[in-house]
Amino acid sequence: MDNYRDFAGRYDLFYDEFGERDPDTVKFFRSLFERKGVRSVLDCACGTGRDLPMFNALGLEVFGSDVSPSMLAQAEKNLAQLDLAIPLKCVDYRELPQSYQRRFDAVVCLSTSLLEMPDETEVLKALKSMREILRERGILVMSQGTTDKQWSEKPRFIPVVNRPDFSRLFVIDYEDRGADYNVVDMFHSGERSEFKVWTAHYHFMLLRDDLERLLKDTGFATIEFYGSYRFAPYDKSTSDILITVAHR
Numbered sequence: 001m002d003n004y005r006d007f008a009g010r011y012d013l014f015y016d017e018f019g020e021r022d023p024d025t026v027k028f029f030r031s032l033f034e035r036k037g038v039r040s041v042l043d044c045a046c047g048t049g050r051d052l053p054m055f056n057a058l059g060l061e062v063f064g065s066d067v068s069p070s071m072l073a074q075a076e077k078n079l080a081q082l083d084l085a086i087p088l089k090c091v092d093y094r095e096l097p098q099s100y101q102r103r104f105d106a107v108v109c110l111s112t113s114l115l116e117m118p119d120e121t122e123v124l125k126a127l128k129s130m131r132e133i134l135r136e137r138g139i140l141v142m143s144q145g146t147t148d149k150q151w152s153e154k155p156r157f158i159p160v161v162n163r164p165d166f167s168r169l170f171v172i173d174y175e176d177r178g179a180d181y182n183v184v185d186m187f188h189s190g191e192r193s194e195f196k197v198w199t200a201h202y203h204f205m206l207l208r209d210d211l212e213r214l215l216k217d218t219g220f221a222t223i224e225f226y227g228s229y230r231f232a233p234y235d236k237s238t239s240d241i242l243i244t245v246a247h248r
């Protein structure tokens with residue numbers, strides 16, 4: 001089932017322009033990848049392709065995969081507009097070795113994509129699959145907006161976009177272990193006045209300590225956690241983003 005079918009066409013409204021990435025994110029990946037000798041990268045939950053142009057601009061060999069055909073169709077359109085030919089494949093990130101015979105210097109799984117797994121057994125399958133297609137000492141980079149701070153404060157409303165013509169608000173229904181992220185879109189221009197809702201269901205929360213445990217169980221070594229794209233150390237009580245870098 002393609003969970004993103006009704007959302008893929010609107011997904012990119014999260015940001016201003018496809019292909020543009022903020023300077024901190026670009027600097028983070030440039031610096032990290034240079035230090036770790038990364039020349040090839042697979043974005044294994046690439047969605048509409050948001051980060052692929054950035055990796056391409058860093059001079060890397062870039063590949064994208066995702067399980068959602070509708071997100072990949074949008075990625076194809078987005079990349080075509082920039083005249084970028086980046087190979088895309090429809091692959092579940094739990095089954096990467098079956099689709100990629102080669103190894104990568106880095107695998108990335110960004111923007112809370114790992115939290116879509118139904119339970120820890122499936123997370124372990126996913127991490128094992130990502131590790132298997134990394135070369136020795138290759139790195140896995142993950143990011144998520146659900147942090148220890150957010151999970152302890154449990155804000156119900158998080159505004160994410162507020163433009164003259166469009167607003168996007170997360171309305172979050174928390175459960176014991178998981179949460180429903182209702183993405184509420186409001187179009188309010190002269191041409192379009194419309195209201196749409198799409199829901200992402202997270203079965204359970206994966207926070208810093210869970211990730212550390214699961215990554216170690218999978219055999220990853222040297223796990224680093226950052227709380228911003230400026231390499232600030234991750235702080236459970238203040239960080240609004242959780243970035244993980246794990247070495248094979």
Ligand SMILES: C[S@@+](CC[C@H](N)C(=O)[O-])C[C@H]1O[C@@H](n2cnc3c(N)ncnc32)[C@H](O)[C@@H]1O
Nearest residue numbers: 045046047050066067068092093110111113116
């Ligand atoms: C929130 S989006 C993030 C997309 C992109 N990384 C970004 O930053 O815009 C989550 C993505 O994870 C993908 N995804 C979820 N489960 C997956 C799986 N089992 N295998 C591969 N991709 C998956 C979804 O299809 C979706 O495109």
